Amino acid sequence: MRAATHRTPHTTLRETVDVLVVGASAAGLSTVEALRRHGFTGTVTVLGAETHPPYDRPPLSKQVLAGIWQPERAQLRPSEALLALDAEFVLGDPAVGLDAATRTARTASGRTLRAGTVVVATGTRPRTLPGQTGLAGVHVLRTLDDALALRAGLLGAARLVVVGDGVLGTEIAATARTMGLDVTVVGPQALLMASQLGHRVADLLTELHAARGVRLRLGAGVQELVGSASTVTGVRLDDGELLPADLVVVAIGTEPVTGWLHDSGLRMDNGLVCDSRCRAGEGVYAVGDVARWQHEQLGRPLRLENRTNASEQAIAVAANILGADRAYTPVPYFWTDQFDVKIQMHGVVPAGPGPGPGAGTGTAAGMTVVDGAPAAGRFVARYRHAGAVTGVLGWNMPKQTRRRRQDVADALAGGPAPAPAPH
Incomplete structure (x- = not known):
């Protein structure tokens, strides 16, 4: 069993592995977990820029910042669960270069790793x-x-x-x-x-x-x-x-962390550009905030920065690595907790003239309250554009909002929508 804790990076050792995940993030960890769940038994190495084992980011601006959680509580998995993955986690040694043709990565310490498949999960920086x-x-x-x-x-x-x-x-x-x-x-x-x-x-x-x-x-x-x-x-x-x-x-x-890929032979444009399978090149995939992939149902490239996408995209990429060959077509989603309010958004708000740059219209024609009432502090709203449902938003009604998500999924399944997606 390979160690799943911090390892002092080698300076001259060349290693060859079956899968190299660059980024010890939620997306990177979820990729490894999905591979193992599907029976993958090959060698896996995870490179992380930080010295911390994988942790969850959403609590940082809320529970951790407020002191409600100790930092350890944000860790995604206990050490025993990481060990059970039989993967080597090399932490505190970020990747500084990649030759996509040979799938060979270089790290800051001088370590070189060659892989059958590379998964880029380097996220974004402020x-x-x-x-x-x-x-x-x-x-x-x-x-x-x-x-x-x-x-x-x-x-x-x-x-x-x-x-x-x-x-x-x-x-x-x-x-x-x-x-x-x-x-x-x-x-x-x-x-x-x-x-x-x-x-x-x-x-x-x-x-x-x-x-x-x-x-x-x-x-x-x-x-x-x-x-x-x-x-x-x-x-x-x-x-x-x-x-x-x-x-x-x-x-x-934020901006995607792609500088280390500038001479890789891969294409960058507001993230690492991928096809509908989240594939950036032969044997190279991307997951999480750094990935900009072609969403077949929306008919346009999309890059999402949220925890849910990190996990769902990782599952899709793991399946494609193992031969599934399926397009990744999620319903865009984000949530935020502020004071005593939970806001959830499935899909997108139609863009249009509003009170500020890039604001959605929120007009009566575009938005309809379908459950609860804003005056009561609990409601669900549905957004339409050109007759199609583009989004569902919930304000302190999480269960009801989740049920309405299917309206957006059904609209997406009908083909590319005219409303613009978030960038």
């Missing part, structure tokens, strides 16, 4: 603002170490500015406000999460944050981060307003 590097008190949140560093900062701060009005920024704002901090959210959209939720539901989320005491500077851009003695003291907006801050979180999106 985007940053100019002047952010080297300024103490400015944080991003992607890794477990990021979450622990941000939590330590929050415990010693009174004023937090979150730059970013998307899922991550609003989750962090809600968590920090619950911890008692004075929180301000800055973002270019007129409403929180407008591009993901559409105008009507984004308006409800914005009202929720305002009612809980979150200060909002929406429709605003950031001119610069302001600091003193190499420590952040505020955020200056495009209109000149200075927002004082003891701590700043930058949550302005």
Whole structure:
């Protein structure tokens, strides 16, 4: 049995394995688990950039950040379960290059591994603002170490500015406000999460944050981060307003980790480009946030950044590695927990003119409440475009929302939809 714990990387050893998974993420781990469930007995090695064994990312901005969970609780599997996979986990040694023709990967320590099949699961990294590097008190949140560093900062701060009005920024704002901090959210959209939720539901989320005491500077851009003695003291907006801050979180999106593939011979375009089988090249597949694959039912490329997709795509890729040859056609999905509200979205909100850049319309014609009522704080809404169901959204009604998901699945099964998919 191969070790499933941290291993000091070799510097000159060449190894050959049947499957090499690059990325010890939820997607990478799920790929290995799916292979083993389907009876695969070949050799498997997993390369991880971090020293931590695979862990779950959604709790980082909520339970871990709030201190409700100890960091160990975010670990996806106990050590015994990892050992049972009979896979070698090489942690703390990121891949720095890949020759796709020979399926040979190089690591930062100089290790070389050649594989029959390579699965790329390197995920994404946070985007940053100019002047952010080297300024103490400015944080991003992607890794477990990021979450622990941000939590330590929050415990010693009174004023937090979150730059970013998307899922991550609003989750962090809600968590920090619950911890008692004075929180301000800055973002270019007129409403929180407008591009993901559409105008009507984004308006409800914005009202929720305002009612809980979150200060909002929406429709605003950031001119610069302001600091003193190499420590952040505020955020200056495009209109000149200075927002004082003891701590700043930058949550302005992510970019796929594909730099290590620049001379691989593979194609990159907002992720590692794959066919409908999530295959990027002969014997090379991609899973999770880094994969941009052709969704046959939508009729366009798609890249999804969420935990559910990481697991489902890994299962599909494992099956295709073993010869299934099936297209991966999921219903796009995401969820977010903020304050006492759980929002779930299956499919997409139709794009169109709205209150902010890229916002969904949320008009009466596009959105219909099919269960509950917004005034009651519990409802399910269905979105249509050109007569077809494009999405179902639930606000504190998880079971009912799940049942309505089939409406979206049935619409997708009918062929490419005219509504644009998320990027």
